[in-house]
Amino acid sequence: MTSKALLQKIEEKTAVIGVIGLGYVGLPLAVEKAKAGYKVIGFDILPHRVEMVNEGTNYIGDVVDEDLKDLVQKGQLKATTDYSLIAEVDACAICVPTPLDEYQQPNISYVEASTKSIAKYLKVGTLVVLESTTYPGTTEEVVQPILEETGLKVGEDFYLAYSPERVDPGNKIYNTKNTPKVVGGVTSECTKIAAALYRSVLEGEVHEVSSPRVAEMEKILENTFRNINIGLANEMAILCNKMGIDVWEVIDAAKTKPYGFMAFYPGPGLGGHCIPIDPFYLTWKAREYNYHTRLIEVAGEINNEMPEFVIDRSMKILNRYGKALNGSNVLVLGVAYKKDIDDYRESPVLPIIQMLEKYQANMTICDPHISEFKVDGKMYHTVDLTLERLKEADLVLIATDHSAFDYQMIADHANVIFDTRNALKGMKDIRADYEKL
Secondary structure: OOHHHHHHHHHHOOOEEEEEOOOOOHHHHHHHHHHOOOEEEEEOOOHHHHHHHHOOOOOOOOOOHHHHHHHHHHOOEEEEOOHHHHHHOOEEEEOOOOOEOOOOOEOOHHHHHHHHHHHHHOOOOOEEEEOOOOOOOHHHHHHHHHHHOOOOOEOOOEEEEEOOOOOOOOOOOOOOOOOOEEEEEOOHHHHHHHHHHHHOOOOOOEEEEOOHHHHHHHHHHHHHHHHHHHHHHHHHHHHHHHHOOOHHHHHHHHOOOOOOOOOOOOOOOOOOOOOOOHHHHHHHHHHHHOOOOHHHHHHHHHHHHHHHHHHHHHHHHHHOOOOOOOOOEEEEEOOOOOOOOOOOOOOOHHHHHHHHHHOOOEEEEEOOOOOEEEEOOEEEEOEOOOHHHHHHOOEEEEOOOOOOOOHHHHHHHOOEEEEOOOOOOOOOOOOOEEEEO
């Protein structure tokens, strides 16, 4: 199939679209493509995910339950563990995880495995787009050679591009459909076809760049920018605490400047699959060019040390009452890495929980979005926030500022509160002994 024929199929919505990986990125993307009128096949190695999709049962917060059920019932979307069905698709997006290994180096085994699965069934005229966040060069250095081992040539027999995912779980304004998209193809024809597909699906602008490497680096820059600025906010919080200054008031004052300042806020650490991890892709790749990314690594160190800072502050707060962390009743509010979501990947609350366990605190954990979770293989269960539990706690640690928590009840009935998220901002007449990060 020629590029002209593929573009026509995209325009007419007769192209069959494949999405490999049905997680936080892949499932919302598959749903949007199906809603746009394409027939979509979702691929995943986890049978329970496939079963849930085919039953119309949603498990991702950014997907509307009714949309998924309707698309499955209409036959617009189906899921499978059978990768031979890749032979049926005209375009395929790779949306699999790219975690770090124990040495903080990129683990691209999922990308490689997905690409090899595509290569087995790759046909002339297919578009392949990598969406997984990774280091600059992955598309051309890893994905392209595997696909070209078939004897097909990129830009002539098949088309290859990179388009970074931009998913912000829990964002009430921006979602998969209306967030601008960046696309960079191996050749100009690859870029043109990939951009055409995204423009037919999304409402947000599709911005074309000159190469996959530019698109890959752009994604790393986005999250490194956040990582560094949050690191600065966290370091300011540590210094302000030592100086007896309210860092939250400082930030509110600074953001009154209409130019030259963008507000970032401190917290118990960084969480999620992107911001704590993505900068390490760049620091790893930089070594190939004999360059040491000092600023990025220092910001990472500061952010990684915040859970320990939270525990240290908790100890000092309890010490004022003649209590040790050992044996104290600590009520932890929130496990998710950000408010109003059920995602606890890389959550800074997890190391806080581990340290509370280490110091033998009597821990009770509340999270309205998460009923159970694992840390290093140990299963934890959450409970409802009740008046009795508040009154029994020697320390209430607000770790995630979920909207569902009754903050007035917390302010009225807790004994001691350590608020790492400024969740009680603006609340007057707080009865408890109250400290902010």
